[in-house]
Amino acid sequence: xxxxxxxxxxxxxxxxxxxxxxxxxxxxxxxxxxxxxxxxxxxxxxxxxxxxxxxxxxxxxxxxxxxxxxxxxxxxxxxxxxxxxxxxxxxxxxxxxxxxxxxxxxxxxxxxxxxxxxxxxxxxxxxxxxxxxxxxxxxxxxxxxxxxxxxxxxxxxxxxxxxxxxxxxxxxxxxxxxxxxxxxxxxxxxxxxxxxxxxxxxxxxxxxxxxxxxxxxxxxxxxxxxxxxxxxxxxxxxxxxxxxxxxxxxxxxxxxxxxxxxxxxxxxxxxxxxxxxxxxxxxxxxxxxxxxxxxxxxxxxxxxxxxxxxxxxxxxxxxxxxxxxxxxxxxxxxxxxxxxxxxxxxxxxxxxxxxxxxxxxxxxxxxxxxxxxxxxxxxxxxxxxxxxxxxxxxxxxxxxxxxxxxxxxxxxxxxxxxxxxxxxxx
Amino acid sequence: xxxxxxxxxxxxxxxxxxxxxxxxxxxxxxxxxxxxxxxxxxxxxxxxxxxxxxxxxxxxxxxxxxxxxxxxxxxxxxxxxxxxxxxxxxxxxxxxxxxxxxxxxxxxxxxxxxxxxxxxxxxxxxxxxxxxxxxxxxxxxxxxxxxxxxxxxxxxxxxxxxxxxxxxxxxxxxxxxxxxxxxxxxxxxxxxxxxxxxxxxxxxxxxxxxxxxxxxxxxxxxxxxxxxxxxxxxxxxxxxxxxxxxxxxxxxxxxxxxxxxxxxxxxxxxxxxxxxxxxxxxxxxxxxxxxxxxxxxxxxxxxxxxxxxxxxxxxxxxxxxxxxxxxxxxxxxxxxxxxxxxxxxxxxxxxxxxxxxxxxxxxxxxxxxxxxxxxxxxxxxxxxxxxxxxxxxxxxxxxxxxxxxxxxxxxxxxxxxxxxxxxxxxxxxxxxxxxxxxxxxxxxxxxxxxxxxxxxxxxxxxxxxxxxxxxxxxxxxxxxxxxxxxxxxxxxxxxxxxxxxxxxxxxxxxxxxxxxxxxxxxxx
Numbered sequence: 049x050x051x052x053x054x055x056x057x058x059x060x061x062x063x064x065x066x067x068x069x070x071x072x073x074x075x076x077x078x079x080x081x082x083x084x085x086x087x088x089x090x091x092x093x094x095x096x097x098x099x100x101x102x103x104x105x106x107x108x109x110x111x112x113x114x115x116x117x118x119x120x121x122x123x124x125x126x127x128x129x130x131x132x133x134x135x136x137x138x139x140x141x142x143x144x145x146x147x148x149x150x151x152x153x154x155x156x157x158x159x160x161x162x163x164x165x166x167x168x169x170x171x172x173x174x175x176x177x178x179x180x181x182x183x184x185x186x187x188x189x190x191x192x193x194x195x196x197x198x199x200x201x202x203x204x205x206x207x208x209x210x211x212x213x214x215x216x217x218x219x220x221x222x223x224x225x226x227x228x229x230x231x232x233x234x235x236x237x238x239x240x241x242x243x244x245x246x247x248x249x250x251x252x253x254x255x256x257x258x259x260x261x262x263x264x265x266x267x268x269x270x271x272x273x274x275x276x277x278x279x280x281x282x283x284x285x286x287x288x289x290x291x292x293x294x295x296x297x298x299x300x301x302x303x304x305x306x307x308x309x310x311x312x313x314x315x316x317x318x319x320x321x322x323x324x325x326x327x328x329x330x331x332x333x334x335x336x337x338x339x340x341x342x343x344x345x346x347x348x349x350x351x352x353x354x355x356x357x358x359x360x361x362x363x364x365x366x367x368x369x370x371x372x373x374x375x376x377x378x379x380x381x382x383x384x385x386x387x388x389x390x391x392x393x394x395x396x397x398x399x400x401x402x403x404x405x406x407x408x409x410x411x412x413x414x415x416x417x418x419x420x421x422x423x424x425x426x427x428x429x430x431x432x433x434x435x436x437x438x439x440x441x442x443x444x445x446x447x448x449x450x451x452x453x454x455x456x457x458x459x460x461x462x463x464x465x466x467x468x469x470x471x472x473x474x
Numbered sequence: 475x476x477x478x479x480x481x482x483x484x485x486x487x488x489x490x491x492x493x494x495x496x497x498x499x500x501x502x503x504x505x506x507x508x509x510x511x512x513x514x515x516x517x518x519x520x521x522x523x524x525x526x527x528x529x530x531x532x533x534x535x536x537x538x539x540x541x542x543x544x545x546x547x548x549x550x551x552x553x554x555x556x557x558x559x560x561x562x563x564x565x566x567x568x569x570x571x572x573x574x575x576x577x578x579x580x581x582x583x584x585x586x587x588x589x590x591x592x593x594x595x596x597x598x599x600x601x602x603x604x605x606x607x608x609x610x611x612x613x614x615x616x617x618x619x620x621x622x623x624x625x626x627x628x629x630x631x632x633x634x635x636x637x638x639x640x641x642x643x644x645x646x647x648x649x650x651x652x653x654x655x656x657x658x659x660x661x662x663x664x665x666x667x668x669x670x671x672x673x674x675x676x677x678x679x680x681x682x683x684x685x686x687x688x689x690x691x692x693x694x695x696x697x698x699x700x701x702x703x704x705x706x707x708x709x710x711x712x713x714x715x716x717x718x719x720x721x722x723x724x725x726x727x728x729x730x731x732x733x734x735x736x737x738x739x740x741x742x743x744x745x746x747x748x749x750x751x752x753x754x755x756x757x758x759x760x761x762x763x764x765x766x767x768x769x770x771x772x773x774x775x776x777x778x779x780x781x782x783x784x785x786x787x788x789x790x791x792x793x794x795x796x797x798x799x800x801x802x803x804x805x806x807x808x809x810x811x812x813x814x815x816x817x818x819x820x821x822x823x824x825x826x827x828x829x830x831x832x833x834x835x836x837x838x839x840x841x842x843x844x845x846x847x848x849x850x851x852x853x854x855x856x857x858x859x860x861x862x863x864x865x866x867x868x869x870x871x872x873x874x875x876x877x878x879x880x881x882x883x884x885x886x887x888x889x890x891x892x893x894x895x896x897x898x899x900x901x902x903x904x905x906x907x908x909x910x911x912x913x914x915x916x917x918x919x920x921x922x923x924x925x926x927x928x929x930x931x932x933x934x935x936x937x938x939x940x941x942x943x944x945x946x947x948x949x950x951x952x953x954x955x956x957x958x959x960x961x962x963x964x965x966x967x968x969x970x971x972x973x974x975x976x977x978x979x980x981x982x983x984x985x986x987x988x989x990x991x992x993x994x995x996x997x998x
Contacts, residue, residue, distance in 0.1 A: 071550070072533045076509025096475075098569035098598055103484040104512045123476045126599045129573075138475035145477055149819075162507045162570035165536070195509025196536040196570070407557055426514030426526065433524030 063391060063400065065382060070405025073426050074355060074380055076195030077203025078159060079108045083446065084207055085118040087231045090154040090260050093119040094146060095193070096139065096171060097161030108442075118153070120146065124163060135169055136177075143178055147186060154185070155260035157207065160192035187214065187260070199380040201278035201356045201445065204231060208256060208282040211263060212289065215255075218267025226252045226312055227264060227291065229283070230276035233448040234258070240451060243309060246326045249316045266291050271315045273308060275299065275450060277390070278357035280383045297389050298358075299450045300458060301365035302334035307389075330452030337456025338369055344463035346371040351413050353423035354378035354404050355441035362422075362444065362458075364393045370459055374398040375416045378409065420466060437465045480818045480838050482793035482856055486596035486606025487568045488513050493610040493693075494564055495527040495641035496670040500614075501560035502529045503551045505543075505571035505578050520859050521642055530554040532571075544576045548585060551578075555587050561674040562618070563591040564610065569598035590674065592617045602816075604692040604768065604794050607640055611669055612696040618677040622705065626684075632731035633663040634710075635683045637698055638690030639670035644771065644855040645869045646670060647862075649689060652871035653714060657687070660724065660738050662731050669693075681705040685730045689713070689870065692768055692794060715774035716782055717746050717875040744872035746879045750783055758883065762967060764789040764830040766813065766821055766839055767854025769797030771869075773804045775834050775853045778878055780808060789813060789828050791821070793836075818842075829966025832886060837861075847962065849885035887961075947976045948983045956986050971996045 078101055081093045095101050102121035122142045128135040139158075147153060156178070158171045171190040179188040191210040193203040208229070218225070226249055228240060237254050244252045253264035255272075264270075268290035274283060277298050287293060296311035297304040306327055313323045350372050352359040359379045366372040376399040384391070394400070401409070406427075413421060414434070421431055421438045428438040439462055449458040483489075487504055494502040495517050504510070511531050517523045532550040534543045555563065565578040579593030592613050596606050636653060639646035647670075654664055665683035666676045680701060686709045688698045698709045708730055714723035721739055728735035749755065763785040765776045769792040779785040790805045791813030792798070798814040805812035813824055822842045825833060833843040833850040837858045843850035852861055853869070868874040949957065960968050968989075975992035976984050 070533065070553075071511070071531050072508045073511050073514065074508060075512055076507070078509070079512075099478075099481060099483075099485040099602065100487075100510060100569045100598065102478050102481045103488065104509065106480055107484075107512055107516055117479060119479075121478045121481075123478050123481075124599060125476065126597075128475050129599060135475070142475050142477045162509070163573060166539070166570055166573045194536075195507040196534065196539070199508060407553075424515070425519045426511055427518070429518040429522060429524055430526045 066399055066401040068401060068403045068405040068408065071407065072199070072380070072404045073353065073406040073424055074404065075108060075200040075424070076104070076162070077193035077198025077200065077206060078105055078161065078195075079200055080193060080203030080207060081105060081119045081159065082108055083231055084204060084256070087258065088155065088256050088260055089118075089258055090152065091118065091157065092146070092150060092153040092155070093157045093159055094143065095119070095121040095159045095161055096164045096169065097121055097124065097159075098163045099123050101161045101163075118150075129167060135167075136174060139174055140178065140181070143182075143188075147182060154187065156182075156186055156188045157210070158188060158190040159207075160190065160194055162194045162196050165192060165194045165196060189214070199357075201276070201358075202281075202381070204276070205279050205281045208279065209285045211256060212266070212282070212285045214260075215263045215289070216265040217289075218265035218270060220268050222265065222267055222269050223251075224269045224271060224316065225264070226250070226316070227266065227270050227272040227286070228252065228254045229272050229274050229286070230279055231256060232275050232450060236448050236450045236454060239453050243326065243330065243451075244312070247309070247313055247316075247318050247323065249312055249318065268292075271312070273312055274386065276358065277361050277383065277386055278381075280386055283386065295386075295389060297364070297393070298361040300358075300361050301369045301455050302331045302338065302452060303369060304361065304365055305334065305450070305452050305455070306331055327452075334452040334455035338459050341456060341459035341463045342370050344466050345459065347373065348419040348466065349373040349375050349416070350420045350422065350462070351375045351416060351418035352377045352379075353406075353409060353413075353421065353427060353441070354380040354401070355422070355424055356445050357381060357383070358444060359422070360387050360390045360394065360400070363398065364390050365458070366462065367395060367398075368393060369455075370462075372462075375418050376401055376409075376412060378402075378404065380404070420462060422462075437469050439465050476817070478818070480841070482816050482818070482836065482838060483603035484513070484516075485569055485598045486601045486603060486609070487566055487594075487598070488516070489603040489606025489608070490564065490566055490594050490596060490610040491517075491527055491529055492603075492607050492640040492642050493614065493669045494529060495523070496639065496672075497562075497614075497668070498671065498673045499561040500528055500564060500674070501554055501558045501562075502527075502564040502566070503547070503554050503578070503582070504529055504531050504566055504568055505547050505576060506531045506533070506568035507570045508533050508535060510568050510570075517641055520857060521862055522859070523641070527641075528558065528560070530558075534571075539574065543571075543574055544581055547576055547578055547581050551582055551587075552585055555585075555589075561589055562614070563587060563589055564594055564614075565591060566594035566596050568596075572596070572598050590617060602794075605796065607693050608696045611640075611693060612700060614669070614677055615680060615697040616700055618674055619680040619701070619704075621678065621681065623682040631661060631663045632685075632733065633665045633683045634727070634731070635665050635680055635686045635707075636667040637686050637688050638692075638694035639667065640690075640693055641670070642855065642857055643670075643690065643693075644768075644853070644857055644861055645867060645874075646690070648866050648868035649870040649874065651866070652868035652873050653687065653689065656714070656720075656724070656738065656871050657727065659741075660727060660731070660735070661733050662727065681707070683707060685710065685727075687727070691770055691797065713770055713774050714870045715771070715874060716778035716878065717742075717744055717872070718781065719774060719777065720744075720871055720875060742872045744875050746782065746872075746875040749876075749879050755784075755883075758886070759784045761785045761832055761886065762788045762828075762830045763832045763834060764825055764828055764839075765853070766791045766793070766833075766835040768792055768794055768836075769801050771854035772834075773801060775878075776804060776808060778875075779834065779882070782875070783879070783882065785832070788830050789824060791815065791824075829970055831964070831967070832882070834882065848966075849887075851882045851885055947973055947981065950983050950985050953984045953986045953989050956989055968993070 160171050175188045175190040189210045191206040266289045270291040294311040297307040299305040299308040363377040378401040382402045431438050448454045494500045517527045532546050565582040582591045639650045686698050688694045688709050701707045712723040712726050714720040724735045763779050772792045776787050776790045787808045792801045793816040802812040833839050834853045836854050840850050972992040
């Protein structure tokens with residue numbers, strides 16, 4: 049494992065990156081609502097947008113969410129465009145109706161969209177006004193999930209940034225605490241909590257919290273680990289509050305998880321021997337689980353279309369721990385600072401691409417004939433029909449994939465399409 | 475602003491995509507921001523299409539807004555033409571692009587592409603998906619079908635077009651096969667089926683048919699009316715959904731084509747009429763059913779439910795206002811008031827208030843029915859992956875009538891089982907909370923396990939509900955317990971009737987006596 053010094057090495061900046069613009073086959077930031085609305089159990093997400101926005105969220109999520117969703121869309125109509133005063137009145141009316149229907153809601157997000165941005169509907173003022181009106185039972189915040197500004201997972205980044213001002217201020221005298229940032233499945237939070245506890249690191253808080261009433265305090269003695277690579281703005285906002293970022297590989301696979309935990313252990317002065325003793329069992333379990341998947345994956349080539357910004361981290365995991373051959377790793381946005389460690393670990397031969405021109409990228413993909421393609425749901429079946437195995441990228445955002453005890457499952461997500469192809473006789 | 479949890483229809487450009495995707499050799503350039511590409515997955519995932527929809531999205535971003543989004547459009551259109559080599563280009567704007575007013579039509583004309591290019595005006599803040607599909611199909615027909623037909627050869631067979639089937643339609647794929655088979659049996663030639671499977675040249679040939687069969691008025695009505703005005707082509711308006719409607723359809727077609735309907739009618743081969751008359755179906759009589767969907771499917775389903783299965787239609791509605799008048803008339807015939815709304819919450823409230831024994835609806839009503847513990851069958855778009863079955867499953871024509879019987883009857887508790895549940899209410903294994911025995915282990919109906927099922931949400935102030943307000947009356951503990959002994963599939967009706975009776979009689983509390991008085995009062 050490299051030490052912290054190499055993580056900030058400038059080598060990554062010299063690395064060539066293929067930058068493209070053109071048609072992007074990616075979701076907009078509104079899609080983050082699909083998991084955020086389940087994570088924060090007393091929050092509601094109201095998109096202020098068009099019928100397209102409502103249709104998008106329902107199509108991305110509708111088939112998966114059978115319970116009453118904690119999201120909705122205030123669909124703008126012709127008359128809302130005509131006069132903005134009316135639009136604000138209309139919004140107030142819609143929020144009143146919504147809150148009377150869901151008295152259990154404590155935190156309401158007004159989520160901006162492409163049309164609300166283009167007509168410059170000021171949702172931050174609306175949020176302020178509505179917060180005052182519905183205080184103290186409901187707090188109203190806003191962020192933008194618009195496609196003209198955000199790609200897929202950036203919606204979560206924007207949402208978390210909006211929540212940070214709600215966090216109580218931890219004083220300079222407060223004891224050091226660890227904040228784990230990024231939506232994690234509840235079970236993964238529990239797994240990490242146990243590990244931090246064994247390491248002797250605490251108190252540990254997770255952000256976003258499961259309940260809006262328990263946003264952890266943030267201050268100069270808060271040290272934070274990012275659980276997801278797409279939280280650049282959140283990291284910056286936390287730093288502005290004085291919190292200290294602990295740079296590390298992201299916790300995918302045995303290596304990434306070890307590295308990530310080590311960053312926290314070092315920051316909290318945990319002795320090396322104790323660290324090794326605590327992580328050894330989990331790391332061994334992860335390696336054993338990966339060994340089982342390796343037979344399907346080793347030597348196979350893989351091509352990532354851009355989706356969640358998790359691609360470089362996942363590629364590092366697949367290349368170093370499962371011996372997969374990386375052809376192209378596409379990401380909607382490459383945050384060089386947060387990913388500098390990951391980029392160090394990627395082989396020189398891989399093409400890193402940022403942004404997208406989907407038709408050109410498909411040309412490259414067909415040319416390369418990869419064994420497995422990671423892509424969005426719009427591309428998967430068409431590629432399968434061409435005989436190329438695919439893995440839907442959205443599952444990587446929706447499944448427990450972090451940490452030692454999910455490493456095998458993460459590898460399994462990539463192995464399953466290949467295994468299935470080998471089993472099917474039709 | 476409209477508060478929407480789920481939406482029945484997408485924006486109009488999704489309707490345009492359904493036409494472009496259904497056709498061959500068409501490419502649609504859509505001026506749209508990042509994220510609008512989500513619509514591709516409707517086709518590739520829900521419908522399991524093995525090719526991407528033929529749509530290029532310009533994908534502009536915030537930083538482009540101040541500069542030149544028009545240039546982005548031109549580049550995208552030019553590149554798309556070169557790459558996909560279409561016979562017909564469609565250009566349009568999604569909701570956000572509509573606001574920035576780049577004029578895709580003008581920009582496309584400036585490119586001077588060597589193929590017909592049709593500009594679609596799709597007002598996103600006024601119109602919806604079905605309208606967008608109908609408008610797109612109409613513009614294509616109007617733009618291409620310009621030549622009057624050549625004189626018909628002596629002794630040529632009568633011919634027709636089958637209009638309206640699109641991508642993402644509810645069972646369109648199989649309906650077209652079934653109706654093609656039926657018309658062929660009648661000795662009628664199919665000139666063109668469109669938009670599904672049609673090329674630009676096929677559209678040009680539309681005027682050559684003697685008449686049009688409009689299977690889905692939501693999609694093809696506008697175009698069919700134009701063809702009638704322009705070329706005198708009559709349109710068959712009967713929707714062949716259900717046994718009787720299929721027979722009427724055959725007669726209407728036969729009259730237009732000058733052929734004999736009787737042979738085909740005599741050989742229909744449908745099991746449905748006998749299945750419905752057979753003694754086993756007796757228990758279906760008077761089942762209270764709520765019907766909601768697009769206007770065409772909802773009206774046809776209501777008629778089948780009433781006249782071919784012997785159900786009682788207690789509610790009927792549609793989400794597309796364009797056909798509201800027809801639905802109102804149909805509802806009036808059934809003695810109910812039509813529910814015309816695209817507000818999912820209002821539909822949910824209405825179903826909760828009506829407490830039907832079966833819901834025939836869309837994917838949205840499937841959610842509602844699940845929450846309320848009521849059986850449900852899907853009859854209309856919006857569609858779900860399960861609405862594209864691997865097997866042949868039309869809902870139109872004689873085979874379609876068979877399919878309707880099966881899919882509507884199977885969710886119900888079956889005849890003798892219904893009696894046993896009524897007789898032995900307290901059996902620990904075999905009770906209504908366990909769900910119908912043929913529907914698998916997890917068909918658990920939690921809402922029905924309560925003596926007085928109420929929806930979990932706080933109902934909103936009843937707005938324009940079509941229902942009479944239900945006075946809240948108290949149930950005595952004994953009466954409440956007695957009510958719980960009534961099986962879930964009739965409990966709703968019993969509760970409703972009893973409360974109505976109590977309100978009429980001015981009773982403050984419902985006793986066991988009142989429960990049985992109400993039963994005899996409403997006895998049929």
